[in-house]
Amino acid sequence: MSALLHEQAGVVEPRTVKVWDIAIRAFHWSIALCFAGAWLTAESERYRDIHVLLGYTVLGLVAFRLLWGVVGTRHARFANFVRGPAAVAHYLRTLLSGRPERHLGHNPAGAVAIVAMLSLAALAGLSGWALYEDLGGEWLEETHEFLAGAMLAAVGVHLAGVAVASWLHRENLVRAMLTGRKDDPRATP
Amino acid sequence: MRIPPFVLAAFALAAVLPTVAATPAQFLDAFAREARQADTAFAASAARGRAFFSASHGGEWSCASCHTEKPGTPGRHAATGKAISPLAPAANPDRFTSAGKVEKWFRRNCNDVAGRACTAGEKADVLAWLLAAK
Numbered sequence: 001m002s003a004l005l006h007e008q009a010g011v012v013e014p015r016t017v018k019v020w021d022i023a024i025r026a027f028h029w030s031i032a033l034c035f036a037g038a039w040l041t042a043e044s045e046r047y048r049d050i051h052v053l054l055g056y057t058v059l060g061l062v063a064f065r066l067l068w069g070v071v072g073t074r075h076a077r078f079a080n081f082v083r084g085p086a087a088v089a090h091y092l093r094t095l096l097s098g099r100p101e102r103h104l105g106h107n108p109a110g111a112v113a114i115v116a117m118l119s120l121a122a123l124a125g126l127s128g129w130a131l132y133e134d135l136g137g138e139w140l141e142e143t144h145e146f147l148a149g150a151m152l153a154a155v156g157v158h159l160a161g162v163a164v165a166s167w168l169h170r171e172n173l174v175r176a177m178l179t180g181r182k183d184d185p186r187a188t189p
Numbered sequence: 190m191r192i193p194p195f196v197l198a199a200f201a202l203a204a205v206l207p208t209v210a211a212t213p214a215q216f217l218d219a220f221a222r223e224a225r226q227a228d229t230a231f232a233a234s235a236a237r238g239r240a241f242f243s244a245s246h247g248g249e250w251s252c253a254s255c256h257t258e259k260p261g262t263p264g265r266h267a268a269t270g271k272a273i274s275p276l277a278p279a280a281n282p283d284r285f286t287s288a289g290k291v292e293k294w295f296r297r298n299c300n301d302v303a304g305r306a307c308t309a310g311e312k313a314d315v316l317a318w319l320l321a322a323k
Contacts, residue, residue: 045255045301048268132271138290 016181019104021073023064028177031061031121039152052132059125062118075105082115083108100168104185107165113158120151213278213285217316223309231310238318241311246303252315254302260322277322285316 020028038054041047069078081103091108094101101107106114124147131140166173176182217233224231242252242260255273256264261280264273275281285291299307307315 043297043300045266045268045297046250048266052269134271138287 015184017104017184018180019075019182020177020180021076022180023068023072024076025177025180027061027065027068031058031065034058034061035121035151035155039148042148052128055125055128058121059129062122062125065118081106081108081111083111088112095164095168098168100165102169102185104182110158110161110165113154113161116154117151117158120147120154124148124151211286211288213316213320216285216288216291217313217320220309220313220316224313226309228310231313233310233313233317235314235317235321238311238314238316242315242318248302248304250302252298252302260319277319279320279323284319 034054034057038051038058041051041054068076071077074080088108088111091101091103095109124144127140127144127147130136131144136143162173171183221231221233224233242256243258245251250267254267256276260276263275265271266273274283276284278284295307295312299305299311
């Protein structure tokens with residue numbers, strides 16, 4: 001928001017800072033596309049090989065994200081954004097109060113969604129792999145479907161959270177995940 | 190469109206109790222009974238079931254593309270090449286013993302082969318043919 005307003009006001013220098021590195025953004029949109037594709041190809045045997053390929057790609061992406069969560073750039077590291085239940089509750093209370101606590105990286109509630117989605121993506125992928133390799137019977141089929149459904153639910157919560165946080169913080173979080181940039185907290189009151 | 194109450198009941202049962210135990214003959218009976226709602230003279234036919242099983246229904250695949258013309262023998266997935274255990278209950282006693290699985294796989298496979306849901310009569314016919322297969 002501010003970059004455009006500043007340009008309109010004749011301020012050339014964009015008052016934004018880099019938050020999401022290219023690896024995080026590529027990971028985010030890749031796993032979103034892979035999960036969407038895997039969901040859409042799940043119902044037909046015709047697309048079974050594509051479904052399996054997308055599932056294995058999801059597993060690879062999750063493995064990368066876990067690694068990047070340890071060795072990556074500042075806002076990618078789990079240690080910098082995964083918080084306990086008290087911090088999550090506090091953040092949610094500030095959302096309701098109308099004076100939301102701003103986090104330049106992931107907020108504590110978003111972190112919960114991220115951990116849930118990474119876990120469910122890994123479990124859905126692993127159960128799908130075991131299913132494809134005939135390592136289990138009907139229970140594995142049911143488990144895989146349940147995990148995929150839970151992942152879809154977690155994605156729904158994540159999208160709702162992005163919409164709510166974008167609205168309350170007056171910042172476009174979707175654009176931030178595309179450009180990697182957010183308003184500089186030192187430049188915004 | 191009026192949906193017969195027992196179809197709704199069967200659907201609810203399939204949703205609530207996905208692993209409810211049943212026998213292939215019970216499924217054949219239920220599908221034939223459902224088919225008689227539309228055609229009182231309906232009687233399941235293994236010959237018709239065999240023809241339906243082998244036909245491509247305007248698409249690329251038939252049931253036999255994966256399950257083979259001899260459903261008493263193992264099949265092979267037409268897209269992935271993976272082995273599929275025999276479909277005929279005589280060769281594989283696990284087949285057609287769970288309402289949830291029967292509903293799920295007729296729904297998926299009929300869509301893949303025929304591009305639509307199968308009728309109760311078609312399911313009864315196919316089941317009659319599978320029950321006759323060794």
